Amino acid sequence: MASETLTIIDNRTGKQYEIPVKNGAIKATDLFQIKVTEDDGIVSYDPGFMNTASCQSKITYVDGDRGMLRYRGYPIEQIAEKSSYLETAYLILYGELPNKSQLEDWTHNITFHSIIHENIKKLIDGFHHDAHPMGILLSTVGALSTFYPEAKKIFDVKSPYRHSLGLPYSYPDNDLSYPGNFLNMLFKMTELKYKPHPVLERALDVLFILHADHEQNCSTNAMRGVGSSQVDPYSAVAAAAAALYGPLHGGANEAVLRMLMEIGSKNNVPEFIKKVKGGEGRLMGFGHRVYKNYDPRAKIIKDVADQVFEVTGRNPLLDIALDLERIALSDDYFIKRKLYPNVDFYSGLIYQSMGLPMDMFPVLFAIPRTSGWIAQWEEMLTDPDQKLARPKQVYLGAQKRDYVPMEKRS
Ligand SMILES: CC(C)(COP(=O)(O)OP(=O)(O)OC[C@H]1O[C@@H](n2cnc3c(N)ncnc32)[C@H](O)[C@@H]1OP(=O)(O)O)[C@@H](O)C(=O)NCCC(=O)NCCS
Numbered sequence: 001m002a003s004e005t006l007t008i009i010d011n012r013t014g015k016q017y018e019i020p021v022k023n024g025a026i027k028a029t030d031l032f033q034i035k036v037t038e039d040d041g042i043v044s045y046d047p048g049f050m051n052t053a054s055c056q057s058k059i060t061y062v063d064g065d066r067g068m069l070r071y072r073g074y075p076i077e078q079i080a081e082k083s084s085y086l087e088t089a090y091l092i093l094y095g096e097l098p099n100k101s102q103l104e105d106w107t108h109n110i111t112f113h114s115i116i117h118e119n120i121k122k123l124i125d126g127f128h129h130d131a132h133p134m135g136i137l138l139s140t141v142g143a144l145s146t147f148y149p150e151a152k153k154i155f156d157v158k159s160p161y162r163h164s165l166g167l168p169y170s171y172p173d174n175d176l177s178y179p180g181n182f183l184n185m186l187f188k189m190t191e192l193k194y195k196p197h198p199v200l201e202r203a204l205d206v207l208f209i210l211h212a213d214h215e216q217n218c219s220t221n222a223m224r225g226v227g228s229s230q231v232d233p234y235s236a237v238a239a240a241a242a243a244l245y246g247p248l249h250g251g252a253n254e255a256v257l258r259m260l261m262e263i264g265s266k267n268n269v270p271e272f273i274k275k276v277k278g279g280e281g282r283l284m285g286f287g288h289r290v291y292k293n294y295d296p297r298a299k300i301i302k303d304v305a306d307q308v309f310e311v312t313g314r315n316p317l318l319d320i321a322l323d324l325e326r327i328a329l330s331d332d333y334f335i336k337r338k339l340y341p342n343v344d345f346y347s348g349l350i351y352q353s354m355g356l357p358m359d360m361f362p363v364l365f366a367i368p369r370t371s372g373w374i375a376q377w378e379e380m381l382t383d384p385d386q387k388l389a390r391p392k393q394v395y396l397g398a399q400k401r402d403y404v405p406m407e408k409r410s
Contacts, residue, residue: 010034025053043392049216055224055386059092059375060215067293067340071213072096080300085208086110086178089371092213093378107178114172114181117147124163133160134245134362142238151232161186161360170194179204182367187355199311200354203304207347210297211365213372215290219244223373224380225389233377240373241366247284250365252344253351254358256285260317260324260349269323277333285345286328292338301346312353321349 006019006026019030032041046052061070069076072091079088090098090106098106123143127136137160145151162169162185170188172181180196182204188194214220222243227236244250263272276283288295309315325341328334351361380386 008034023056028052043394045394049221054216054221054389055380055383057215057376057379058095059379060213060372062215062290064288064290064292067291067296069214069296076210076296077300080206080209083209084177085205085212085368088209088212089368092371093375110178111172111174111181114174116144120144120147121169124160127160127163129164129166131160131164133164133360134241134251134366136160136163137363137366138238138241138245141234141241143234145232145234145238148234149232151234160363161357164357177201177205179208197311199307203308203350204354206300206304207350207364208368210300210343211368213369213375217289218246218249219369220373220376223377224386227377227380228386228389230381233374236377237370237373240369244366244369245362250344250362250369252284252342253348253361253365256321256344257317257348257352257358257361259284260320263320263324266319266323269320269327273324273327273331277331283324283328283334283339285348286334286341287337287339288342291340291342294340295342297343298341298345301343301350305346305350308350308353312355315349315353317352318349321346 004021006021008017008019009015010017015034017034019026028044031044034042036042044052059072061073062068071079071088072095074091074097079091083091086107087098087103090103120140120143123140124136127139140160167189170185173184173188173194174181176184176194176196180201183196183201184194216224219240223236223240226239227233247255263269273283275281305315305318309318325345328339334340347364348358348361351364352358356364
């Protein structure tokens with residue numbers, strides 16, 4: 001008997017099955033031989049993918065118990081300290097750090113391809129002035145597929161902010177870095193040349209690095225699931241952005257700020273914690289499906305926050321956040337459930353201090369995550385094991401019955 005197997009005894013029939021174990025996983029399709037009916041085999045039932053690997057990946061490694069995150073093997077702490085977002089995006093997409101000329105070419109290519117078709121601006125103009133920027137983003141990215149139909153050949157391989165303020169769109173400035181240019185496109189007014197503050201520019205770069213990828217999270221799963229139909233990448237990114245928009249995922253940074261404002265003062269923190277423990281809402285920015293320890297990104301973000309606040313002044317909501325963290329980390333409810341601050345707990349405070357409105361926060365998550373989505377999408381397309389994503393269900397509904405005419409219904 002091979003040792004890398006699992007022996008399953010079906011106690012209903014007494015039959016014994018030998019299931020191979022590879023890389024710590026069994027194939028769910030191997031369970032099919034264990035019959036439930038003559039036609040149907042057993043399935044594994046796992047809402048929310050609590051213990052189901054949907055793919056094999058070489059991109060990002062997360063060890064939730066140890067609070068560890070690595071991109072292509074490199075610890076996030078080293079990347080956040082030494083790298084830039086564009087270099088990180090290259091690493092995530094191509095698997096290795098670029099050499100000098102590769103990085104120069106990559107940076108040049110991205111910098112000189114930042115102008116979009118003018119008609120996209122008309123599309124953005126069509127949105128109501130107070131439309132949520134995330135809604136604008138995902139619709140616009142989806143629309144890009146119609147502007148670049150060649151993107152359908154998949155095997156060939158900022159404006160919402162200004163719109164909401166009624167400002168003219170600002171064109172990219174190719175002399176600036178990627179995060180510097182992003183700040184330019186948000187904040188440039190009448191000056192001839194926008195000069196980003198170096199501390200804020202670096203802070204944004206680090207925040208982009210920390211958000212670049214995070215293995216099989218909800219939006220990446222949407223990217224892979226939708227991409228598995230072989231749709232163009234713009235449409236798949238629009239689906240991923242839609243998944244990111246929700247408050248349990250990338251919308252959490254916005255939700256944290258709203259929560260801090262609702263709490264209003266340090267004095268109200270104990271009462272708020274009591275309500276959360278009583279089941280009235282959640283402590284946003286706390287808890288994670290994978291991290292059962294301090295999210296390593298939250299630690300780095302806390303340092304970035306200190307640097308940003310030295311330039312912008314201390315965000316008054318910080319004291320409430322620090323108090324929430326202090327109380328929650330010493331409270332049995334949170335300790336028992338292993339609930340620690342996640343990446344979203346402090347990022348919103350930084351964005352707010354940099355002058356960004358709350359509803360832009362998920363957009364600031366989506367922009368850097370696009371490199372991760374694309375890397376995961378490409379890995380999925382080139383993986384011979386992957387197929388159209390189409391989960392099974394456990395059907396519990398009515399058995400066959402005949403249509404009832406209206407006059408006979410009660
Ligand atoms: C991220 C999140 C969705 C993960 O959820 P999950 O893995 O499905 O965990 P569950 O929802 O099953 O929670 C497990 C337990 O912890 C509690 N819990 C989880 N997150 C909590 C939070 N933020 N505040 C209060 N209680 C929380 C649940 O109520 C549950 O308690 P119970 O066992 O008594 O029912 C969840 O922690 C959450 O909603 N956090 C707030 C939103 C957020 O910050 N999201 C950003 C993630 S990066």
